[in-house]
Amino acid sequence: xxxxxxxxxxxxxxxxxxxxxxxxxxxxxxxxxxxxxxxxxxxxxxxxxxxxxxxxxxxxxxxxxxxxxxxxxxxxxxxxxxxxxxxxxxxxxxxxxxxxxxxxxxxxxxxxxxxxxxxxxxxxxxxxxxxxxxxxxxxxxxxxxxxxxxxxxxxxxxxxxxxxxxxxxxxxxxxxxxxxxxxxxxxxxxxxxxxxxxxxxxxxxxxxxxxxxxxxxxxxxxxxxxxxxxxxxxxx
Amino acid sequence: xxxxxxxxxxxxxxxxxxxxxxxxxxxxxxxxxxxxxxxxxxxxxxxxxxxxxxxxxxxxxxxxxxxxxxxxxxxxxxxxxxxxxxxxxxxxxxxxxxxxxxxxxxxxxxxxxxxxxxxxxxxxxxxxxxxxxxxxxxxxxxxxxxxxxxxxxxxxxxxxxxxxxxxxxxxxxxxxxxxxxxxxxxxxxxxxxxxxxxxxxxxxxxxxxxxxxxxxxxxxxxxxxxxxxxxxxxxx
DNA sequence: CGGACGCTTCGGCCGCCGCCGAAGTGTCCC
DNA sequence: GGGACACTTCGGCGGCGGCCGAAGCGTCCG
Numbered sequence: 001x002x003x004x005x006x007x008x009x010x011x012x013x014x015x016x017x018x019x020x021x022x023x024x025x026x027x028x029x030x031x032x033x034x035x036x037x038x039x040x041x042x043x044x045x046x047x048x049x050x051x052x053x054x055x056x057x058x059x060x061x062x063x064x065x066x067x068x069x070x071x072x073x074x075x076x077x078x079x080x081x082x083x084x085x086x087x088x089x090x091x092x093x094x095x096x097x098x099x100x101x102x103x104x105x106x107x108x109x110x111x112x113x114x115x116x117x118x119x120x121x122x123x124x125x126x127x128x129x130x131x132x133x134x135x136x137x138x139x140x141x142x143x144x145x146x147x148x149x150x151x152x153x154x155x156x157x158x159x160x161x162x163x164x165x166x167x168x169x170x171x172x173x174x175x176x177x178x179x180x181x182x183x184x185x186x187x188x189x190x191x192x193x194x195x196x197x198x199x200x201x202x203x204x205x206x207x208x209x210x211x212x213x214x215x216x217x218x219x220x221x222x223x224x225x226x227x228x229x230x231x232x233x234x235x236x
Numbered sequence: 237x238x239x240x241x242x243x244x245x246x247x248x249x250x251x252x253x254x255x256x257x258x259x260x261x262x263x264x265x266x267x268x269x270x271x272x273x274x275x276x277x278x279x280x281x282x283x284x285x286x287x288x289x290x291x292x293x294x295x296x297x298x299x300x301x302x303x304x305x306x307x308x309x310x311x312x313x314x315x316x317x318x319x320x321x322x323x324x325x326x327x328x329x330x331x332x333x334x335x336x337x338x339x340x341x342x343x344x345x346x347x348x349x350x351x352x353x354x355x356x357x358x359x360x361x362x363x364x365x366x367x368x369x370x371x372x373x374x375x376x377x378x379x380x381x382x383x384x385x386x387x388x389x390x391x392x393x394x395x396x397x398x399x400x401x402x403x404x405x406x407x408x409x410x411x412x413x414x415x416x417x418x419x420x421x422x423x424x425x426x427x428x429x430x431x432x433x434x435x436x437x438x439x440x441x442x443x444x445x446x447x448x449x450x451x452x453x454x455x456x457x458x459x460x461x462x463x464x465x466x467x468x469x470x471x472x
Numbered sequence: 473c474g475g476a477c478g479c480t481t482c483g484g485c486c487g488c489c490g491c492c493g494a495a496g497t498g499t500c501c502c
Numbered sequence: 503g504g505g506a507c508a509c510t511t512c513g514g515c516g517g518c519g520g521c522c523g524a525a526g527c528g529t530c531c532g
């Protein structure tokens with residue numbers, strides 16, 4: 001007990017940050033990749049502002065969040081893709097257990113909008129994310145047989161679609177992220193993020209409500225059909 | 237507060253299992269992929285048997301461990317590769333912070349044995365894992381440029397080396413696992429596990445001590461040189 | 473059969489942590 | 503300047519959870 005494994009100490013300390021329902025709710029909310037103010041999160045989590053302030057202090061001190069003060073507001077966001085990935089990994093482990101039984105119509109429709117399409121921090125998820133990933137795979141742009149990697153044709157596709165990929169990033173170019181509604185892998189990593197950013201920038205998708213859900217626009221349906229042969233019906 | 241997000245509840249509950257130093261120490265110890273008895277873990281963690289019994293109860297109930305009773309012994313092991321991956325992911329996040337400063341000679345040499353080669357649940361890690369992964373990559377058997385995937389040549393290599401790969405598993409064939417000593421990715425997933433099992437079965441490596449460390453044998457040096465062109469010096 | 477041993481249960485202790493409301497600080501806007 | 507507002511700090515409360523030792527149960531072995 002005198003000399004404890006420092007790795008164990010660190011692991012426990014890190015996990016403790018996730019091990020509270022209020023903080024967990026904040027982290028899940030922040031998975032949308034945007035910055036939230038302290039009071040927005042307090043309302044979202046259903047606790048007093050003072051309580052949430054302390055939680056934010058811990059999360060920031062623990063390196064999970066970064067903050068940005070603007071006037072009387074304190075904006076926080078996830079500290080990076082690595083944190084988002086951790087939240088996703090833990091959530092994926094959890095989702096199997098939760099019987100998804102929405103209790104109100106409002107919740108049900110919000111849930112289905114989320115299932116249809118949403119962002120996972122910085123890439124597309126939900127049925128939209130799966131559909132795009134499947135389309136990339138079917139066209140030979142992404143291969144999942146022996147791993148999860150773009151093919152040469154895939155690299156060319158991104159280039160010709162005008163979606164720039166930062167090849168020098170330390171972050172992996174592609175990564176498989178397990179979807180907790182669909183339970184199937186979808187494209188994450190640098191390529192997934194670039195695709196998502198492009199989709200939002202060019203109006204293929206728009207955010208719906210204040211949550212993570214996104215909706216494909218008419219222009220988006222057209223573009224996905226032209227570039228990947230995705231039938232619009234698959235997106236609804 | 238009346239209707240809380242079930243995902244947040246589950247996430248917090250799961251994280252709470254990791255959020256205790258004693259349980260964290262157990263999970264790290266179990267990363268060697270073997271079954272430990274309750275009293276071994278109690279001694280390892282430095283707590284009373286009664287205390288550890290309760291911890292094991294929680295970990296098993298939470299689905300992180302599976303148990304196997306034999307006579308008066310209770311053997312526990314990680315519930316699967318997914319759990320090991322979670323522990324690894326969290327640890328990788330933690331390791332950056334821990335200044336690695338061994339305080340005794342014994343600890344230092346144990347640490348360096350671990351750094352030289354060890355298992356990460358069911359695949360090779362440490363410098364050994366990195367070296368093998370690099371060799372596979374240099375020979376065009378594994379490609380990391382646009383993802384992390386075996387090439388066709390890689391599939392052939394496994395076959396001709398007599399290392400069977402279960403292609404029908406739901407687990408990904410390859411996965412990049414971030415090493416916490418080397419901070420570089422090494423081969424995990426089905427292929428990584430098969431390679432490690434083969435290495436231990438055929439005596440390329442042997443376990444050293446009761447921990448996760450492994451050592452390359454003379455036969456192993458020869459085999460790795462023949463099959464992958466790895467210079468024996470790179471393994472020492 | 474009896475003692476050693478591995479594990480579990482129980483009661484009790486203690487410290488930590490999440491929660492709140494009240495009061496305080498700084499910012500913005502009229 | 504003054505009031506509304508976002509956030510923080512503080513004190514206090516309550517509960518949970520980790521820890522232990524003692525006692526109990528089952529297994530193993532001489």
